[in-house]
Amino acid sequence: MKVNEVPQDITYYEGEKRACYALNDEGKYVIVPSSGWSSEEVVNGLAVAELAASLEETRKAVLSGLKSPLVYHMERRQMTPEILGKTAGIAAFRVKRHFKPGIFSKLKLSVLDRYAKALAVYGEELKTVPK
Amino acid sequence: MNTELTAAGKPFVHHHSAHCESGVTSALFREKGVEISEPMIFGIGSGIFFGHLFFVKMVGLPITTFRGLPGSVFKKAGKRLGAKFITKRFRNPQKGMDELRQLIKEGIIVGLTTNIYWLSYFPNRFRFQFNGHNLIALREIEGGFRVSDPVLEHPVDCVTDDLERARFAHGPLEPHGFMYYPASVPKNPDIKKACIKGMKDTCNMMLRIPIPIFGIRGMRFLAKRIIASPQKLGFDEACRHLANIVRMQEEIGTGGAGFRFMYAAFLQEAAELFGSDDLARLSQGMTAIGDIWREFAVVSARIVKQRGKSEDNFDKAGGLMLICADREEALFRELHITVRKLKA
Numbered sequence: 286m287k288v289n290e291v292p293q294d295i296t297y298y299e300g301e302k303r304a305c306y307a308l309n310d311e312g313k314y315v316i317v318p319s320s321g322w323s324s325e326e327v328v329n330g331l332a333v334a335e336l337a338a339s340l341e342e343t344r345k346a347v348l349s350g351l352k353s354p355l356v357y358h359m360e361r362r363q364m365t366p367e368i369l370g371k372t373a374g375i376a377a378f379r380v381k382r383h384f385k386p387g388i389f390s391k392l393k394l395s396v397l398d399r400y401a402k403a404l405a406v407y408g409e410e411l412k413t414v415p416k
Numbered sequence: 417m418n419t420e421l422t423a424a425g426k427p428f429v430h431h432h433s434a435h436c437e438s439g440v441t442s443a444l445f446r447e448k449g450v451e452i453s454e455p456m457i458f459g460i461g462s463g464i465f466f467g468h469l470f471f472v473k474m475v476g477l478p479i480t481t482f483r484g485l486p487g488s489v490f491k492k493a494g495k496r497l498g499a500k501f502i503t504k505r506f507r508n509p510q511k512g513m514d515e516l517r518q519l520i521k522e523g524i525i526v527g528l529t530t531n532i533y534w535l536s537y538f539p540n541r542f543r544f545q546f547n548g549h550n551l552i553a554l555r556e557i558e559g560g561f562r563v564s565d566p567v568l569e570h571p572v573d574c575v576t577d578d579l580e581r582a583r584f585a586h587g588p589l590e591p592h593g594f595m596y597y598p599a600s601v602p603k604n605p606d607i608k609k610a611c612i613k614g615m616k617d618t619c620n621m622m623l624r625i626p627i628p629i630f631g632i633r634g635m636r637f638l639a640k641r642i643i644a645s646p647q648k649l650g651f652d653e654a655c656r657h658l659a660n661i662v663r664m665q666e667e668i669g670t671g672g673a674g675f676r677f678m679y680a681a682f683l684q685e686a687a688e689l690f691g692s693d694d695l696a697r698l699s700q701g702m703t704a705i706g707d708i709w710r711e712f713a714v715v716s717a718r719i720v721k722q723r724g725k726s727e728d729n730f731d732k733a734g735g736l737m738l739i740c741a742d743r744e745e746a747l748f749r750e751l752h753i754t755v756r757k758l759k760a
Contacts, residue, residue, distance in 0.1 A: 286672055286673070286677055286703070286706060286707060286710065291672075301538075301539055301568055301569065302432075302569055303434075303567070304432045304433055304434040304567070304671060305434065305671055305672045305677070306434060306455070306671040306672055306677035306678050306680070306681045307672070307677065308703065313684065314455070314677070314680065314681035314684050314685075316432060316433070316434070316671075318432065318569060322666065323717070324662070324666070324713050324714050324716075324717035324718075325662075325663075325666045325667060325713070325717075327659075327717040327720055327721045328658075328659035328660075328662040328663050328666075328667075328713075328716065328717055328720060329541060329663055329667055331655070331656065331659045331720060332475075332659065332660070332663060333541060335656070336475075362533070362545075363475075363533060363543075363544055363545045364545065364587075365587075367587075368545065368586050368587040371586035371587070372585070372586045405577075405581065
């Protein structure tokens with residue numbers, strides 16, 4: 286890759302720039318900041334869209350009463366029941382149990398507190414999802 | 417490039433780097449007065465690698481790696497350059513944060529391993545659950561820390577809460593608040609000897625691991641899987657897999673083409689150090705291979721975007737990877753011969 290080939294396609298990193306190694310005119314390697322590459326945007330966009338789509342699906346499931354809001358907040362933090370369980374200090378099988386709305390609504394405050402801390406979602410927010 | 421002051425009032429120069437781990441390690445060496453670049457650390461620490469871990473899944477997709485295990489560059493480079501590092505892990509987050517505060521108050525800059533998701537100064541697109549991001553804490557500020565994250569252009573502020581979460585995140589490869597700082601760094605490390613060690617190790621890792629998912633064999637293994645994937649997984653699923661490979665190659669702080677350009681930069685620097693034309697030629701070879709990896713990314717992105725309507729297909733993408741495998745095999749075999757002739 287030459288310096289003038291370093292992609293500057295789009296401002297993809299929200300103003301940040303990423304370092305790329307490229308050859309300058311004298312054939313020496315230098316660091317060139319890149320503002321984004323369209324090929325990267327395509328593949329990364331696919332992953333981001335996938336996450337957003339599954340999160341939206343979960344949100345709808347929560348609103349229709351199929352899942353508890355805990356699932357939504359966990360997915361928003363890109364966690365799995367195992368990671369969330371470890372962070373909150375609650376066994377993974379219990380976490381999965383709390384995905385049922387009926388069980389979730391009866392949880393003690395102390396358990397909710399631990400989830401809130403683990404997910405950095407506080408107060409009433411944990412019990413709701415954005416409308 | 418910009419300068420910051422540590423708590424002791426010593427200036428610290430922030431260098432924009434491609435990769436977090438080699439960037440942090442090189443910064444720690446520089447702070448101790450040993451001028452050593454990021455590619456040099458990357459080469460000495462044998463950073464370049466290939467592996468396709470089809471059985472380890474992240475968000476349901478297999479992991480493809482273009483470098484060694486997180487932490488290995490730091491460990492290997494430190495050892496080969498004869499530096500002693502103090503490393504610590506903590507059970508208690510509070511203790512971990514207190515000790516960090518204590519150290520930077522004394523003016524020591526400290527490398528930290530963190531979970532990138534919780535670092536909110538990153539653009540949202542970079543944030544995902546990955547427990548292997550490295551950064552340097554410079555000094556404490558009100559409500560947080562001033563940190564030098566080598567992947568970013570400038571030092572940034574990090575909120576205390578963020579940093580604590582990031583250091584003590586859970587999941588695969590838990591950092592447990594891992595922190596490291598140099599205890600002693602030799603004034604004039606034997607860089608030549610370290611380079612030779614690093615290159616030999618790299619050749620072994622790329623050519624001689626007798627498991628078919630690592631090194632050159634791993635590339636061929638993955639290339640064949642790519643070619644077979646549309647029949648095996650269906651077009652959409654195959655696209656997801658292909659896109660994930662390209663993400664791993666380009667996205668995650670690689671300096672382009674899955675670290676291949678950074679390694680070419682290392683070979684170039686080594687060529688100057690040893691005055692070796694062979695190494696200079698190998699560096700050019702590595703650049704050419706990197707360009708093929710970029711082409712692989714372009715072709716893959718086109719497949720994903722146009723949903724098979726263009727003439728690009730999985731056979732072409734897999735074929736490009738097979739070319740990369742052949743050329744890298746030849747290159748590392750030659751490097752293996754060249755390195756034995758070098759004198760430390």
